[in-house]
Amino acid sequence: MSRMTVTLSDVAREAGVSLATASRAINGSANRTVRPELREKVLAAAQRLKYSPDANAQAMARGRTTALGLIVHDIADPYFSTIASGVTAAAERAGLVVTLASTDRDPERELAFVDLMQRQRARAIIVAGGRSDDAEANAALTEALAEYRSRGGGAAVIGQALLGVDTVTIENEASTSELASRLHALGYRRFAILAGPEGHLTARARLTGFRDGLAAHGVSIADEDVVHCAFTRDGGFEGMQELLSRGRVRPGGARDGHVDAVFAVNDVMAVGAMAAARTAGVTVPDDVGIAGFDDIITLRDITPSLTTIRLPLADIGSLVTELALSPAKPEPRVVPVDGEVIVRDSTPRRD
Amino acid sequence: MSRMTVTLSDVAREAGVSLATASRAINGSANRTVRPELREKVLAAAQRLKYSPDANAQAMARGRTTALGLIVHDIADPYFSTIASGVTAAAERAGLVVTLASTDRDPERELAFVDLMQRQRARAIIVAGGRSDDAEANAALTEALAEYRSRGGGAAVIGQALLGVDTVTIENEASTSELASRLHALGYRRFAILAGPEGHLTARARLTGFRDGLAAHGVSIADEDVVHCAFTRDGGFEGMQELLSRGRVRPGGARDGHVDAVFAVNDVMAVGAMAAARTAGVTVPDDVGIAGFDDIITLRDITPSLTTIRLPLADIGSLVTELALSPAKPEPRVVPVDGEVIVRDSTPRRD
């Protein structure tokens, strides 16, 4: 092994120029002024020495880094990984590098990561994933982000606009309301909802919107038909089991008073619910219709195909990145994104 | 806004100690020797000033960073996102931060990212995702990684052991061979394979293993029943369409000479194939059996449930991270990981 590290000084010496000139030749500084002849010499020397600029040193000298922090609840979840793909794409376009944190829904780890990004002097932080109604956790994160922004960092969030920063919101209520109308128009009358965790704001909005949508048609949902459960596949599975054991959903189809359609507040829950139904000998959609939310790509081919609400997740990822990177306004911006109701085979027309 | 940035010097001054003492008090340097009394004073000052150490400056002064680079083909693909979750977990354990690149299978972007990580002086680089047989691209990446390692970086790969670095290999041939045997034992006799791209080494290994496994039972696969296609859901869909249009798979079940089971070299392809079959009025598994590879979690609930080969993807992610971080050996290590054949409803026993 030769010298541990080749520095710009080495290149300068090799090229027979000053450090300053070498620097200018290589990065083409603002007032680009290096005689082509010298520039060639420097570039050649750099190549010969396999010079690789130290990004940390550059960041330090320039006073700005090239990092972008992304916080997700769980990168293995297709919802988040699709958003992440949009974020990485937008970041690459902006010449930035994405630093990823998968926090497993732990507020403390979210805070820790914001702090970490602060220390890395990351250009911006993106927080994906619905908030809970844990006021303390939200306040802490709000403050951490405010502190981060007061030091010049950008920040943007996907979900609820309650962290005091630019936010891409999902039109949860409007789209679930629309979904409810569509299902009603298809002839469904008795609904149950796998509603997610009680404190989960996104879940709550979807529940509310769905209920409101039905109310507009004079249909209400009994409390016993709203089952709270985890926001995951297993949550959907267990929630449906609960409905089954309560006799709200039954094999052989809905009859007087039984549920004829189940709305799960996200796709993976809907899939879990379908599995539970299957296990119990309940046929979807013959015995009961099922709808979800998100339109996860990997799940587009399940049978029966799932009625759901499509979210442009990758676009949302790009959008939130651009928000986080654009110069901050005095007032946080809120960019709403629509969901599109997609009716598929899991909720056929009822007679 | 007060001073743009509060530095360690500010803290030192505020606490009435020297820069060195402040540094030692805050990070607890090697020979931790700071009177508790002073340490308290420094910590208090830091808190008062909301001091946040500059990770870049620290990295520079210490001569080592805290970054780990992860290269995947497509983070939205559940295969890669699950691996990524294992990588982030292991990285967090090691006190590192993961920098993510989603290269869309573009060799040039892979190279560019290795170079980028080199400049960031990342501690290690992990490359996930099967190689193609593009000798030129592989050689270029091999060289880039070698260069990176010669400068002290760690590197490890998931897939084929042909990049000259530590590798976690998947026992593609052994497991597909085993799968073939199991299917044969279930009574399947005429197979087709959705084989992925011709140059894709992982796809090729799975094809080979499957063929070999069948050969051991005296069964061979006609060339016309091996369909090359993209390594994606759409590839599986189109491949199956091809089999259908060739009349190799038909509605109403297999009869003399028709295919009674289709092996897709990964799960998302298998799902695409099932969709194509469904579209053509071919019932799975009644008319034809289908098997995949990977056991993607999100797909565990599809109907009929998919016979596949389970890979511990998250564990593989952690494992490859540990490899990349462990001190380099003169010879690259190769750690093989077994797949476990899981027979489900998509390939029931044939009479």
Next chain:
DNA sequence: TTGTAGGCGTTATCAA
């Protein structure tokens, strides 16, 4: 135990 001072690799300011 604490402080002084040099160094990490670049960029940027200011003369020349």
Next chain:
DNA sequence: TTGATAACGCCTACAA
């Protein structure tokens, strides 16, 4: 157009 040289923020021998 080029070249010294001072930052950038922190760590760490070395000295006191």
